[in-house]
Amino acid sequence: MDGQHPHNFVMELVGRYDFKFSEHSQVFVYGGPAGAAALGPTPFPHRSSASENPIAVIGHHQQDSTHIATNVVTLGFAEGPVQVEASTFHGREPNETRWNIGKGKPDSFATRLTIALAKSLSAQFSTGRINNPEALDPNLDTVRTTASVHHNLRFSSGHLSSSLIWGRNKDLKNGARRIFNSYNLEVTMNFLHRNWVWTLMENVDRDRTLLPIPVQPKPSCRLCCVVGFDLAPSKESFTICPFNHVILDPEGTPVTIEEEPIGRIQAYTLGYERELPVGLSWLNLGLGVQATTYGLPPQLKTVYGARPSTVVVFLRLRPNGNLSEHMKLMHQHK
Structure with missing residues (x-):
C-alpha cells in the first residue's frame, strides 16, 4: 500500500559553505x-521522531521525497531564529539503476522558511514546483506544499521527539489537476537509556494504481506483477517489455493507469526496541518489533482485506554516539 521505491545507494554527495x-x-x-x-x-530517515522506525512513511512522496534530488543548488540566509532557503534541482525521480548518480540539468525549484520557536521547537513551511518527476508520465508536473512542527524534549534517562507533518501534491497534466494530501503524527521516546518506544499515525491520499485491472491471459508488462495479478509475465516479456504504466486489456488494447485519487489510507503503528550489549564501544545494536494496522477505502478492501496489518522484526545497527550528535544538529538552529 505504500507504492514506493528504494533509494539510490548514493543519497547525498554535496558540499556546503x-x-x-x-x-x-x-x-x-x-x-x-x-x-x-x-x-x-x-x-x-533523519528525523529524530522517526529514528527507530525501519519503514518509510506512506506520505513520503507528498512530504520529503526530494531529499534525494540530483544536481541541487541551495542558497540560504539565517538571521537569529529565522532561516530562508531557495533551491534549484533536477526534478526527475531516480531511475531503476540504484548504484549510479542521476543526471539532468536543474529544472525545478523550491523555497523553505524555517523558524526556531524555541531551542527544542522548530517549524517549517515550504513549497516548490517539481517538473517531470515521473519518467513514465513525462507530461506531469507537481506543485508540492508542506508544513511541519518538530519538538524534542530531553530528560535524565533519554528524550522524547515528536513531529506533526502535512504534505500536499498538486499534480498538473495537460491543463488538469489532481490533489493528494498526507498527514503524519509521529512520536519516539528513548527511556532508561536502552529502551525505545514509538508510534506513528498517518492519513494519506492514495491512487488507483494500487487496484488490479483486467489483463489478457499473457500480460506483457512488469506492472502486472507489481500490482498483484495472479499471472506473471514470461521471461521473454521481461526482456522485451519496458516497465511502464501501459498494459493490455482483454481485447489487446493498451491501457494507461492514471494516478487518480481513490480515497485515503490510515496507518497506525506502534514499535519497541531494546539496545543490546555487544561489547564494542563503536557499535550500537538494537533488536526491535513494530506492528501496523490499516484503515482502507472500500476499493482497496477488495484487494488487501478489510483489516490488513503487518508485523516487522528487525535488527538495527549504527555507529555508537551518532544518534545523539545527529539529534543535536536536527533540533538546533544555526
Whole structure:
C-alpha cells in the first residue's frame, strides 16, 4: 500500500559553505550531484521522531521525497531564529539503476522558511514546483506544499521527539489537476537509556494504481506483477517489455493507469526496541518489533482485506554516539 521505491545507494554527495556576518547572521551555499532540496520537513530517515522506525512513511512522496534530488543548488540566509532557503534541482525521480548518480540539468525549484520557536521547537513551511518527476508520465508536473512542527524534549534517562507533518501534491497534466494530501503524527521516546518506544499515525491520499485491472491471459508488462495479478509475465516479456504504466486489456488494447485519487489510507503503528550489549564501544545494536494496522477505502478492501496489518522484526545497527550528535544538529538552529 505504500507504492514506493528504494533509494539510490548514493543519497547525498554535496558540499556546503557558510559565511557569517555575525554570531547570529549568516549566508550559506549548499549543493552537489545528489542531495536534499529546500522542500519539506527533515526527511524521515533523519528525523529524530522517526529514528527507530525501519519503514518509510506512506506520505513520503507528498512530504520529503526530494531529499534525494540530483544536481541541487541551495542558497540560504539565517538571521537569529529565522532561516530562508531557495533551491534549484533536477526534478526527475531516480531511475531503476540504484548504484549510479542521476543526471539532468536543474529544472525545478523550491523555497523553505524555517523558524526556531524555541531551542527544542522548530517549524517549517515550504513549497516548490517539481517538473517531470515521473519518467513514465513525462507530461506531469507537481506543485508540492508542506508544513511541519518538530519538538524534542530531553530528560535524565533519554528524550522524547515528536513531529506533526502535512504534505500536499498538486499534480498538473495537460491543463488538469489532481490533489493528494498526507498527514503524519509521529512520536519516539528513548527511556532508561536502552529502551525505545514509538508510534506513528498517518492519513494519506492514495491512487488507483494500487487496484488490479483486467489483463489478457499473457500480460506483457512488469506492472502486472507489481500490482498483484495472479499471472506473471514470461521471461521473454521481461526482456522485451519496458516497465511502464501501459498494459493490455482483454481485447489487446493498451491501457494507461492514471494516478487518480481513490480515497485515503490510515496507518497506525506502534514499535519497541531494546539496545543490546555487544561489547564494542563503536557499535550500537538494537533488536526491535513494530506492528501496523490499516484503515482502507472500500476499493482497496477488495484487494488487501478489510483489516490488513503487518508485523516487522528487525535488527538495527549504527555507529555508537551518532544518534545523539545527529539529534543535536536536527533540533538546533544555526
